[in-house]
Amino acid sequence: MASQAVTPQSEDFSAWYNEIVYKADLAAPSPVRGCIIIKPYGYELWEGIRGGLDRRFKETGHQNAYFPLFIPESYLKREAEHVEGFSPELAVVTHAGGKQLEEALVVRPTSETIIGEAFSEWIQSYRDLPLLINQWANVVRWELRTRPFLRTTEFLWQEGHTAHATEADAEAETIQMLNIYADFAINEAAIPVIRGRKSNIERFAGALRTYTIEAMMGDKKALQSGTSHNLGQNFAKAFNIQYLDEGNERQFCWTTSWGLSTRMIGAIVMAHGDDKGLRLPPRLAPYQVVIVPIFRKEEEKAGVMEAVARIKAELAGIRVHVDVREGQSPGFKFNDWEMRGVPIRLEIGPKDVQNNTVALARRDVLDKSGKQFVSQDGIATAVGDLLNDIHASMLRQATEFRDSNIHDVKSYDELRQVVEAGGWARAWWAASDADERRVKEETGATIRCFPFDQPQEKGVCVMTGAAAQEVALISKAY
RNA sequence: CGGGGUGUAGCGCAGCCUGGUAGCGCGCUCGCUUUGGGAGCGAGAGGCCCCGGAUUCAAAUUCCGGCACCCCGACCA
Structure with a gap:
């Protein structure tokens, strides 16, 4: 019965992944390009993820709401970097009810803009802050290359959107939510994740700073498994989100957004799976x-x-x-x-x-x-x-695997070797965006993050030899 | 958008070169025997051979034109 078994992942990781998603009944192919049907077994896994996160969101004072799927095209254009980042992958509705629309509607790729517009109406006073909203929704991004769960044209996620009176409050929220993602990943999905800050190049379009949890998959590639953005006042200024402070002065809010998607299902599959198929973490497994x-x-x-x-x-x-x-x-x-x-x-x-x-x-x-x-x-x-023992053992195994595949590198040559062998390189970094692009072009690897956990000492940049303040993790990624 | 490939049963494929009854494996249905690590035998069901045109007595097969999907490069939770 060879056809019932999955291609061993040790033989061909990519084939293994593509087969197991279908054979384990997580998903089914859909008639629409780049989309999948999430079957009950896969959806129950998602419900477990949703439950674990939603509980944590509520515990930290967030409330769920729902905003429209359709966003007026003009909204996207109000934040320059944002529109530039997303316009290539938008699905746009130009006709409805048998007529051409006055203004085209974008199928949301993310909701910063329409929520920003709402926030500008809801927030009047410092007493209205912080405003802590989350929504569970589907979004559409017209990706060119898709893979089940990891990158699909339509995917499910949650997107949190908050507004604060001060930069410090927004930063604290951004970090708090990243920590919630990390806690969830580790304690429910048994996936050890590294918290860190994204480089300029990898930053969310329109954000001041983007933070990430990065996980190592079974083939040693990295997967960004959740992100949290400090949006500064960029969207507040684009959407006029203002409040009156205690001194009766008009101030722009500081906003954040943070998201985790059905990609997490892909993370669970690839972080824990073995030659025989899936190994689901006990706290999320539909059947324990x-x-x-x-x-x-x-x-x-x-x-x-x-x-x-x-x-x-x-x-x-x-x-x-x-x-x-x-x-x-x-x-x-x-x-x-x-x-x-x-x-x-x-x-x-x-x-x-x-x-x-x-x-x-x-x-x-x-x-x-x-x-x-x-x-x-x-x-x-x-x-x-x-x-409980299985959870602990899976977490330990994944942690050991990850740590044994992170290597400190002292030169660009060493970096290339590590990346080519499939591991993560940890390197002192003080180089330019151009250098980062060069690394990507020449090695296929990107800066995954500047980890929060940094060495005590300082070092010299792996690219330029200049004094460096922090180390970066660099690897190939999904 | 550039390069390569594939469209045939629910899934995976053969058949096409050299035109003539549409096949194989898995799965599915029924029966009997089985069941502590992927059971065996027997009997069945299931097809717009991607679409449109052309050639021919005759097209899954040859020719022309579409469409769709997949893989490889630039974008990405």
Whole structure:
């Protein structure tokens, strides 16, 4: 049954990714170029991401709202850098209701402009600040090269938009939200991320500063997994977002925006997957436990299914799926659920019924040491502990992999070698935008970020030899 | 937009060169035997061969013209 297995990622990472997204039932191809259908299994993963983030947003005082999909074309043009950044990838509606529109409508690529316009009306006084809004939405960017989840023409995300009285408040918000993304990635997705600041070239169009969480994928390429922007007063000035301060003086607000998208699904797939398929982090996995009943004869079935029902009830609060398919053998189901990344497989057969046991097999350890027979008594505790252990073990594994593939480089030659070998180069950097472009042209790598965690000492720039204040992480990226 | 490639069953493909009954694997349906690591046998269902034109007694196959998609380069959460 070769066709049911996925191409091993060690053989061809790119083919592995493209196949697993479909074979694991996360997504289906769509009739529309560059778009995908997110299937229930993939969408439940997204719902887990949404739930984890939304809770954190609410805890920090944000409220959800929804703004229109269509944005008047003129809005985009009000912030010069913003329009320049986005105009090549806009989908524009010019006709509706059988007539040409007076003003074309842009399908939102992001909502800074239409939300900025609303904020300018909502904010009058310093008492209205801070204004902390988030929206869950779809956006459209007409990308030339697309890949499922990583870059699709239409994607789902959340975009937070906030307005503040002072630059310091806006900066604090920007950093706070980046920290929330990092906390979520680490503690729910089991993906170790590096927080840092983007270079000028990689900065969001219209932002003062852009911060990012960068994750290393299984092929050592980097993936920007969430971003947070301090927009300064750029949008406030373009959209006239002003307030009266305590001294009755008109002031421009300081705004921020921050987003995390369905790309995170791609991050989870590529950060944790192995040759056999997905390995889903336990706290986000749609099914945390899959139960595979095993029996030969009808008289065995009754006893087994009775135990299955009892154990499922004991596992209340844990996301459990019972695989009752009758056409497939247990062996097929083992492989199937391994490919789909379910953290724990729980087998119950006639012997277990007799011995009051079940077999627990963990997805992150595929050899025999990952499978154990445990008593049915106290099963909920055993499963709960195992889920936590799997999370910790996946996080540890990903962290070790990442750290062993980051290399300090002292020269441009070394940088090239590291990048070509697929790792991340850490280099002192004080060079120009032009130098950064040159690195990109010559090596295909970009500055992923200037990490928050910086060495104590100072160094010399890898490109120019000048004194450098900070190190940059440089690598190929998705 | 430049270069290369592909459109045939739900999916992956062969057939095309040299025109003549549309095939293979997987999946799907039914039956029997199976079931603790991808089961076996048997019987079935399923086609606008991308679209339009031309040549021909006859076109999946040859010719002309479209369209779509994929891969490689410049943009990107």
